[in-house]
Amino acid sequence: MRDVQLSDFEVVTTQLTLEADGIVSVRLERVDGQPLPAWQPGAHVDLVLPVGITRQYSLIDSPADLSSYRIAVLQQRNSRGGSEYVHVFLRPGQRVRIGAPRNHFSLDPADEYRFIGGGIGITPLLSMARAADARDADWRLHYGGRSLRSMAYRRELRAAYGDRVELWPSDLRGRLPLDELLSAPSRRTLVYCCGPEQLIEAVRETAARVGWAQEDVRFERFAPTVHEHAPDRAFEVEARRSGTTVAIEQGESLLDGLLRAGIGVSSSCRSGVCGACETRVIEGAVEHRDDILSAAQRAAGEAMMVCVSRARGDRLVLDV
Numbered sequence: 001m002r003d004v005q006l007s008d009f010e011v012v013t014t015q016l017t018l019e020a021d022g023i024v025s026v027r028l029e030r031v032d033g034q035p036l037p038a039w040q041p042g043a044h045v046d047l048v049l050p051v052g053i054t055r056q057y058s059l060i061d062s063p064a065d066l067s068s069y070r071i072a073v074l075q076q077r078n079s080r081g082g083s084e085y086v087h088v089f090l091r092p093g094q095r096v097r098i099g100a101p102r103n104h105f106s107l108d109p110a111d112e113y114r115f116i117g118g119g120i121g122i123t124p125l126l127s128m129a130r131a132a133d134a135r136d137a138d139w140r141l142h143y144g145g146r147s148l149r150s151m152a153y154r155r156e157l158r159a160a161y162g163d164r165v166e167l168w169p170s171d172l173r174g175r176l177p178l179d180e181l182l183s184a185p186s187r188r189t190l191v192y193c194c195g196p197e198q199l200i201e202a203v204r205e206t207a208a209r210v211g212w213a214q215e216d217v218r219f220e221r222f223a224p225t226v227h228e229h230a231p232d233r234a235f236e237v238e239a240r241r242s243g244t245t246v247a248i249e250q251g252e253s254l255l256d257g258l259l260r261a262g263i264g265v266s267s268s269c270r271s272g273v274c275g276a277c278e279t280r281v282i283e284g285a286v287e288h289r290d291d292i293l294s295a296a297q298r299a300a301g302e303a304m305m306v307c308v309s310r311a312r313g314d315r316l317v318l319d320v
């Protein structure tokens with residue numbers, strides 16, 4: 001099934017640049033020459049490739065320049081097709097579709113920031129570091145990678161920000177010293193981390209052990225975590241705006257049930273990491289299985305990711 005994009009539009013690839021070992025950046029402009037939609041640091045877009053594959057990539061240039069977007073793509077060894085297509089087949093002049101920017105990793109106000117990036121996880125942190133610097137905040141970026149050659153934008157970061165940026169190529173320096181970097185929990189500081197799952201889990205574990213408030217340590221993941229949950233049960237969902245009630249079967253996702261009933265909901269990753277399918281909850285308790293909503297947002301119960309999350313009880317009412 002093709003992912004449903006309720007607001008994607010056509011762009012043209014204007015530049016491809018090799019940024020580091022296995023990382024290519026792609027510049028995209030609107031076909032009609034109009035400005036692209038506004039975005040904020042930390043945002044990502046869906047890239048809808050001609051082979052029917054949709055992937056999410058962070059926007060890396062300045063939000064002040066809406067004449068183009070730039071994304072960076074790591075060639076994955078076990079690519080499911082997206083990164084391979086970009087590296088092998090995508091060429092300047094080719095048209096693709098992208099979705100409007102979404103942001104579940106936004107830079108909230110704080111006096112200090114600690115950015116921790118691993119590998120291609122540096123991409124959302126580029127615009128965030130730029131914004132933190134423009135705000136005159138006290139910030140540091142700790143950037144880990146396999147080797148210097150694999151670390152995109154390391155020279156630009158060091159040239160622009162000097163010692164605020166610390167590089168940790170693991171072949172020369174070992175792993176990021178998280179105990180040291182997170183040794184002083186402070187409610188004046190927000191930590192933003194993006195990178196491979198092992199890094200995210202290590203930061204989460206270290207921050208919890210050292211005493212950081214959960215809401216002060218923010219993550220963006222590329223892949224879903226494994227959630228322990230009760231077996232799926234059937235339930236009923238009322239799509240209030242559509243005036244339809246749909247029976248969701250055991251083993252069927254809420255998203256698929258809504259689409260089966262002809263109710264339009266955006267979707268992309270279908271695994272609870274991109275936020276495309278976020279839907280407002282009017283009534284009913286949700287069993288959240290996504291990797292986006294914070295503990296506070298889950299407790300508020302006002303939104304859910306319908307691609308993975310389900311009803312906790314027998315019925316939900318959604319604003320669709």
Ligand code: FES
Pocket residue numbers: 266267268269270271272273274275276277278290305306307308
């Ligand atoms: S489609 Fe990506 S979170 Fe649901």
